[in-house]
Amino acid sequence: MQPLASMATRRGLLLVLVVALCEVSALGRTPLWDGNIMMPTGEGHKGEEGTRWAILIAGSAGYWNYRHQADVCHAYQILKRGGLKDENIIVFMHDDIAYHPENPYPGTIINKPDGPDVYQGVPKDYTGSDVTVSNLYAAILGDKSAIEGGTGKVVDSGPNDHIFIYYSDHGGPGVLGMPNPPNLYADDFVGILKKKAAAGTFKELVIYLEACESGSIFEGLLPEGLNIYVTTASNAVESSWGTYCPGMYPSPPSEYGTCLGDLYSVAWMEDTEKENLKKETLEDQYLIVKSRTSNHNTYRSGSHVMQYGDLKIDVEELERYLGFDPANENVTKPGLSELSPVNSDIVTHVPQREADLVHLKHKFYNAKKGSLREANAASELAKTILHRRHLDDSVRLIGELLFAGEDALQKLGAVRPAGSVVVDDWACLKNMVRIFEASCGPLTQYGMKHMRAFANICNAGINSSRMSLASLEVCKISTSVDLGIWSPVTSGFSA
Numbered sequence: 044m045q046p047l048a049s050m051a052t053r054r055g056l057l058l059v060l061v062v063a064l065c066e067v068s069a070l071g072r073t074p075l076w077d078g079n080i081m082m083p084t085g086e087g088h089k090g091e092e093g094t095r096w097a098i099l100i101a102g103s104a105g106y107w108n109y110r111h112q113a114d115v116c117h118a119y120q121i122l123k124r125g126g127l128k129d130e131n132i133i134v135f136m137h138d139d140i141a142y143h144p145e146n147p148y149p150g151t152i153i154n155k156p157d158g159p160d161v162y163q164g165v166p167k168d169y170t171g172s173d174v175t176v177s178n179l180y181a182a183i184l185g186d187k188s189a190i191e192g193g194t195g196k197v198v199d200s201g202p203n204d205h206i207f208i209y210y211s212d213h214g215g216p217g218v219l220g221m222p223n224p225p226n227l228y229a230d231d232f233v234g235i236l237k238k239k240a241a242a243g244t245f246k247e248l249v250i251y252l253e254a255c256e257s258g259s260i261f262e263g264l265l266p267e268g269l270n271i272y273v274t275t276a277s278n279a280v281e282s283s284w285g286t287y288c289p290g291m292y293p294s295p296p297s298e299y300g301t302c303l304g305d306l307y308s309v310a311w312m313e314d315t316e317k318e319n320l321k322k323e324t325l326e327d328q329y330l331i332v333k334s335r336t337s338n339h340n341t342y343r344s345g346s347h348v349m350q351y352g353d354l355k356i357d358v359e360e361l362e363r364y365l366g367f368d369p370a371n372e373n374v375t376k377p378g379l380s381e382l383s384p385v386n387s388d389i390v391t392h393v394p395q396r397e398a399d400l401v402h403l404k405h406k407f408y409n410a411k412k413g414s415l416r417e418a419n420a421a422s423e424l425a426k427t428i429l430h431r432r433h434l435d436d437s438v439r440l441i442g443e444l445l446f447a448g449e450d451a452l453q454k455l456g457a458v459r460p461a462g463s464v465v466v467d468d469w470a471c472l473k474n475m476v477r478i479f480e481a482s483c484g485p486l487t488q489y490g491m492k493h494m495r496a497f498a499n500i501c502n503a504g505i506n507s508s509r510m511s512l513a514s515l516e517v518c519k520i521s522t523s524v525d526l527g528i529w530s531p532v533t534s535g536f537s538a
């Protein structure tokens with residue numbers, strides 16, 4: 044515990060740090076689009092066949108990650124209104140948000156400022172420690188016997204069925220987060236999809252995926268011909284974005300203090316809610332979501348929404364996957380929403396990896412001066428920043444040891460051409476992460492950004508004994524994670 048007296052002086056330093064951080068973080072400045080772009084509409088889909096299934100996954104936990112579970116709850120409400128039955132919707136969420144002590148309205152979750160409660164009625168299929176990648180794979184494959192915990196609900200689908208998978212969380216090159224270890228690796232996930240396709244237990248499968256570097260989950264991995272169509276929030280080399288964040292436009296009510304949604308996710312959901320899904324095709328929605336996620340296709344903020352797999356499926360109406368809400372039966376053409384123009388200097392979104400800092404800063408600034416809450420927020424913020432620094436420094440130093448020479452950092456961060464797989468040997472990648480963690484501590488949500496460095500270590504043919512030595516060497520001198528608030532290492536931040 045830190046004595047409060049020394050906290051006061053530390054707070055001064057912290058403010059400097061926070062201000063510096065605000066300036067470096069690449070917060071987007073986004074004018075909203077105007078005008079309407081008309082999309083072609085597809086032929087009405089004649090005759091229902093098969094069953095619609097959905098799997099919804101929030102990969103995170105913690106109040107600062109409120110938005111991922113909010114996204115998933117919102118998606119459930121949309122599918123429910125679309126006519127899907129609870130027995131066909133499988134929800135994976137940690138479920139620590141609705142009754143989190145920081146939630147100003149216990150028992151509710153919203154996904155946009157002044158939006159409705161989206162928590163009510165959400166099935167608790169896999170919550171807490173049951174939100175695991177092995178349960179997810181078992182649920183996709185319909186393999187009840189492999190499920191551990193939860194309700195045991197799986198996608199028990201047949202050859203005429205349509206399946207929709209939606210995931211929201213942090214990710215990194217080749218990896219998606221899960222609230223319980225291990226994380227999801229792209230090769231395993233695509234392997235499960237291939238297995239499901241080989242079993243012949245769906246007609247078509249659509250995946251919407253929100254995470255940083257989410258394109259890397261499919262690039263060079265997902266073949267055509269499986270009847271699988273994917274869109275991702277970002278390409279393989281960029282962040283995806285949180286939205287409805289404190290201090291941005293539009294802002295959540297101040298008592299929330301956390302981002303309420305993610306940009307790509309709210310783009311597809313808010314579009315879905317106002318369209319006639321018998322008319323809107325997957326392609327229509329892709330174009331609409333792509334526009335909203337990229338600041339009206341300017342890419343001045345936001346990310347590149349991508350398509351993968353069997354693109355020919357995108358002429359199909361969304362109704363096949365998301366059902367149909369009769370309230371929208373008279374909507375004619377899908378189109379970009381008309382939003383009133385706002386000042387282009389207004390910050391509207393935040394990169395996923397900055398969103399927890401936004402939450403902690405909000406908590407710090409809004410706490411009563413001199414309170415324990417203020418001290419705790421300061422401590423959390425400082426620890427978070429220091430831990431990031433520890434991870435960044437450790438990976439960089441390991442890279443310098445392994446790739447001795449002037450271009451060490453370039454080799455560590457090298458990006459393969461678009462369409463290439465991140466790593467050739469996935470077992471090597473997983474092993475390198477384990478070796479790093481053994482010496483340097485958990486990679487954590489933020490550390491997933493360094494997956495490309497580990498991939499490049501593998502791609503360069505560096506073996507595990509060299510990686511072990513380098514990690515040991517670097518992390519015996521690198522400051523450990525639990526630093527308390529201030530330590531000499533922070534001097535690195537003032538520059």
Ligand SMILES: *[C@@H]1O[C@H](CO)[C@@H](O)[C@H](O)[C@H]1NC(C)=O
Pocket residue numbers: 369370371372373
């Ligand atoms: C759609 O239009 C028809 C005909 O005008 C009307 O009877 C119906 O109530 C409308 N549906 C909705 C949901 O507004």
Ligand SMILES: *[C@@H]1O[C@H](CO)[C@@H](O)[C@H](O)[C@H]1NC(C)=O
Pocket residue numbers: 506507508509
């Ligand atoms: C790992 O690589 C180093 C350097 O290339 C080599 O000397 C060593 O024998 C290798 N170790 C193993 C276990 O292959």
